[in-house]
Amino acid sequence: MKKLIALLLLSIIIFPTFTEASTVKSIKITEATAVFNENQKVAVFEKGTSLTVMKEAERYYYTLIGNDEVKFSKQKAKVTKDEPGTWKGAHPVRAKTATYIQIIDRPAKNATVIGQIQPNMTIQVQRLKGDYFPIILGGKTGYIHKDQLKIEAGIPVLMYHDILRSKTDTNASTLEIEKFKEQMDYLKTNGWTTITPQQLEAWVMKKTALPKKSVLITFDDGYKSTIDLAYPILKTHGFKATSFVITSRINRLNTISEIDMIQTQDVYSYQNHTHGFHMFNSLSNKSMLELESQSTILNDLEQANNAIEEILGYNHRVTTLAYPYGKRSPQAILALRSAGMTSGYTIDEGNVFQGDSLFELKRQRIHSSTTLKDFADKLVGK
Numbered sequence: 001m002k003k004l005i006a007l008l009l010l011s012i013i014i015f016p017t018f019t020e021a022s023t024v025k026s027i028k029i030t031e032a033t034a035v036f037n038e039n040q041k042v043a044v045f046e047k048g049t050s051l052t053v054m055k056e057a058e059r060y061y062y063t064l065i066g067n068d069e070v071k072f073s074k075q076k077a078k079v080t081k082d083e084p085g086t087w088k089g090a091h092p093v094r095a096k097t098a099t100y101i102q103i104i105d106r107p108a109k110n111a112t113v114i115g116q117i118q119p120n121m122t123i124q125v126q127r128l129k130g131d132y133f134p135i136i137l138g139g140k141t142g143y144i145h146k147d148q149l150k151i152e153a154g155i156p157v158l159m160y161h162d163i164l165r166s167k168t169d170t171n172a173s174t175l176e177i178e179k180f181k182e183q184m185d186y187l188k189t190n191g192w193t194t195i196t197p198q199q200l201e202a203w204v205m206k207k208t209a210l211p212k213k214s215v216l217i218t219f220d221d222g223y224k225s226t227i228d229l230a231y232p233i234l235k236t237h238g239f240k241a242t243s244f245v246i247t248s249r250i251n252r253l254n255t256i257s258e259i260d261m262i263q264t265q266d267v268y269s270y271q272n273h274t275h276g277f278h279m280f281n282s283l284s285n286k287s288m289l290e291l292e293s294q295s296t297i298l299n300d301l302e303q304a305n306n307a308i309e310e311i312l313g314y315n316h317r318v319t320t321l322a323y324p325y326g327k328r329s330p331q332a333i334l335a336l337r338s339a340g341m342t343s344g345y346t347i348d349e350g351n352v353f354q355g356d357s358l359f360e361l362k363r364q365r366i367h368s369s370t371t372l373k374d375f376a377d378k379l380v381g382k
Contacts, residue, residue, distance in 0.1 A: 024139070025053050026082040027061060033076035035065070035115075042070060042118050049114040051077075051138025052084040063138040065117070066124030067092060085139025091127035092350045093381055095149040096120070103142040107132035114142055125149065128382055153381040154351030155200060157216040159363040163225040172367045177229050183366070183375050184237050187215060192379070194239040196269055197320045201343050204361075206354050215379065217241040218345065218363065220273060220322055222249060227260045234267045244273035244322035244345075247307040258311045270312060271320045272341070275304040278324040287327035297335035305339060320344065333359045351381045 028050050035043040043065060045051070053061040060071040099119050104111035107130060115137060117123060125133035125144060132143040161173040163180050187194075193211045200216050202208040217234070219226045222245040234241055249255045261270055277288035277300045284291055288300075305318040319342050323332070326347030336344055336359060343358040350362040364378040 024084045026080045026084050027051055027053055027077040028080050029077050031076050033072050035070045035072045037070055042121055044116045046114050050082060065137055066135055092124045093127055094152045095125050096122050096152055098150060101144055101148045103137060103144055107143045151381055154353040155214050156351050156379045157218060157363040159365045160219045161221055162223040163229040167368060175368050181233050182372060184233050188237045196240060197242055197343060201358055204354055204356055204358060219243045222246055222256045224254050224256060227256055227264060231264050231267055241268055242271055243268045244271050246273045246278045247275045247304040261311050270308050272301060272304045272318050273322050274324055275300045287325050289323060289332040290327050290329045294331040294335045297332050298338050301335055301339045
């Protein structure tokens, strides 16, 4: 099943006869039915399977398998009074099917089969729990045994914020220095190569190869701890990293200074995290990159780009942005392009794969509660 993120955005154009339901519907499959993406058969839903459908056309219901939109015949389903399921899955893991894969209703050997997926399909499952990968199936959760799937690793982009000597707060984004060092030690011991955003972009576009164990390390917001605590560890390990800076906060208390930026370019590539738009609008509760016009966003991005390039010299080119809070909009992406930038990073979880949208690149957020096993699993896309 090819990834259908683009299809989700274009579905209104491709399928103009949709009647978007004011409320989603719960349905039950009345006989085994083939499931399709655009034109290709990708799965089979078994008789008796309960699903939530998010929209419908004259002949088809539309639902999700993993993160992918699929359709099936309305003639083989009936509407029920069940409560609709939820749609959002956390911790996506990309996998490929080698043979016909069974989806079951619970993580047990004697579970009921509720669907099958065709061979040679790429699907999105959730992080492994025991011997089973959960998968979102029409607003409900199904399960696939781990032996039936081959996980595709991709390239991890690690997301850090503030590093602390000792943790006294409950903010999950702050990380103790001991844990950070343990993670960097793990990367070094296990042969990981740190890369730059430019290298990752070229790989995504299939213009270059990268070592199998490649990782992009990123820091958001420009905390002073990236200089005082993280920098010495990164330098000792011979690592590169990327620092996304809020340029209006440079030289403030607890943030990096211009001198810091100049003196640490041997490790850090300094990139854009907006100038003054790292905030929400108090009336709409939307981020500025969701709310403002393309021209207004462009002005802020160019202000940040110019500030960084003035500090580091115009040979230093700002090419990428980390969206504040991961929030973005079509006008924000157009503004990035107009500013001459070539990629954008979200906080959507997962690794990066060739062919992904360069302006919606995923990252793996490293929490204070992230164990070393969790860290190792994130690196290989599990």
